[in-house]
Amino acid sequence: MFAFFFLQTFSVALGDGQLSTWTDGLKRKDWHDYESIHKDAMRSGKGEQGKPYPLTEDENDDSVYRENGFNIFVSNNIALERSLPDIRHPK
Numbered sequence: 001m002f003a004f005f006f007l008q009t010f011s012v013a014l015g016d017g018q019l020s021t022w023t024d025g026l027k028r029k030d031w032h033d034y035e036s037i038h039k040d041a042m043r044s045g046k047g048e049q050g051k052p053y054p055l056t057e058d059e060n061d062d063s064v065y066r067e068n069g070f071n072i073f074v075s076n077n078i079a080l081e082r083s084l085p086d087i088r089h090p091k
Contacts, residue, residue: 040083047078049085 020028046053053074064072 037086041086043083045079047074047082049083053078 020030022028041049043049055071055074059073061073
């Protein structure tokens with residue numbers, strides 16, 4: 001026997017997330033920080049959102065890559081805390 005549950009969502013002014021009630025009677029909170037998610041999505045720059053770092057001919061030196069296994073020039077020029085796109089399904 002399969003059980004299907006449907007979600008009924010309503011906002012509660014708790015400031016701790018959105019409270020959701022399912023047809024099974026259990027209440028669940030949405031703990032996503034939507035403000036932070038929006039700020040990360042708006043970030044731009046080299047390496048942000050998982051985009052590649054473009055190199056010019058002068059910057060493209062394979063000798064350091066062969067020695068270390070990564071491009072030290074790119075590593076030094078991208079932010080340590082970069083944003084990545086949210087690949088989860090919206091639901």
